[in-house]
Amino acid sequence: MKVLVTGVAGQLGHDVMNELAKRGYEGTGSDIAPVYSGIADDSAVTKMPYAAMDITDKASVEHIIMEQKPDVVIHCAAWTAVDLAEDDDKVEKVRLVNAKGTENIALVCKKLDCKMVYISTDYVFDGQGTQPWDPDCKDYKPQNVYGQTKLEGELAVANNLEKYFIVRIAWVFGVNGKNFIKTMLNVGKNHNEIRVVNDQIGTPTYTYDLARLLVDMIETDKYGYYHVTNEGGYISWYDFTVEIFRQAVLQGHCEYAPDKVKVTPVTTEEYGISKAKRPFNSRLDKSKLAANGFRPLPAWQDALERYLKVIEF
C-alpha cells in the first residue's frame, strides 16, 4: 500500500510516517517546507521520501498527488494555532489552509479513486453539556474560527468522496511539536504555583498511539466518522497537569513535586479570557471503534508515562 501523508513536520504526521515504515508500507511525507523540517530524531520519517507541497496551492496539490498515485492520503496538515486564528487578518488564511487545502486534496483523491483520512476535532461541536459527542452527530456549532474551518474541511471531504475516514481527536500530544504537556513542564520548572482550568473536560490523544489506529483503519474499508482519543477516562486540564507532574517526579524530576510547584484548579472564567472560545465538553464517544472491530488506544496515563520517557525536559 502506497500512502501520502501531509503535515509530517507536525506532531501526528511524524508518527504516522514512522508507523507506516514499521509496518512495511510505502510512505511519502509532505509538508510546506522544501525539505523535511521536523525533529531530527533519526527515525524513519527523516529518511523516507518527501514531497514539498503547499496544500493551498491547487495546481501543486494536483501535480504532486497525481504523480505519487497513492492508495491512501492521510491528511494531517492544518492551521492549528487556535488563538491566532481569531485575528481578523488571519481568518482568510486559516480558511484557505483548513477548508480549501483539504478540498484541494479531496478533489485529487476523487480523481484517483483513493482513500482519504481527514483528521478533525471536537471543536466542530458547541462544547456544551456533559454527554460525550457521538461521531455521527450532525449538530455542528463551532465556537471559533479554527473549529469552523475544520468543519468546512470535513464537509469538503464528505461531500466529494465515498472512501473517507473523518477522525476527530482532542488534546493532542506527540514528540514532534508544541503541546500542553511540554508547556506545563516548562512553566512548572519556573513557577511555584500554576493555575489550570478544571471545567474543560476531555481526554488526551498520544499521536504515537493514534498512528497505529489510523494505519489499522486504512487497511479496511470501514469508512465514515470516528472519534479517537486514548482510553483512561474523562479529565480536566487540571487533572492532566497533576498527573503530568506526579509522573515526572516518579521519573526522577523532583522539581515538579507538590512542595516545589503547586497546581491550583480554577474555572475558565477565573482563568480569564483567551482569544478563541474553548469547549467545556470535549468528551468524545469512542464506542464506534470497538463496534467496527478497531482496537482502542491504551489509557492516557500509560501513554503519558511512555511519552515522558522519550522527551527531554
Ligand SMILES: NC(=O)c1ccc[n+]([C@@H]2O[C@H](COP(=O)([O-])OP(=O)(O)OC[C@H]3O[C@@H](n4cnc5c(N)ncnc54)[C@H](OP(=O)(O)O)[C@@H]3O)[C@@H](O)[C@H]2O)c1
Ligand atoms: N493539536 C491538537 O491539539 C489537535 C486537536 C484536535 C485535532 N487536531 C488536528 O490533528 C491534525 C494534526 O495536528 P498536529 O498537532 O499534528 O498539527 P501540527 O503539529 O500543527 O502540524 C501541522 C503541520 O501542517 C503544516 N501546514 C500548515 N499549513 C500548511 C500548508 N499550507 N501546506 C502544507 N502544510 C501545512 C504545518 O506547518 P507549519 O508549522 O510550518 O505551519 C505543520 O507542520 C490537524 O488536522 C489538527 O487540526 C489537532
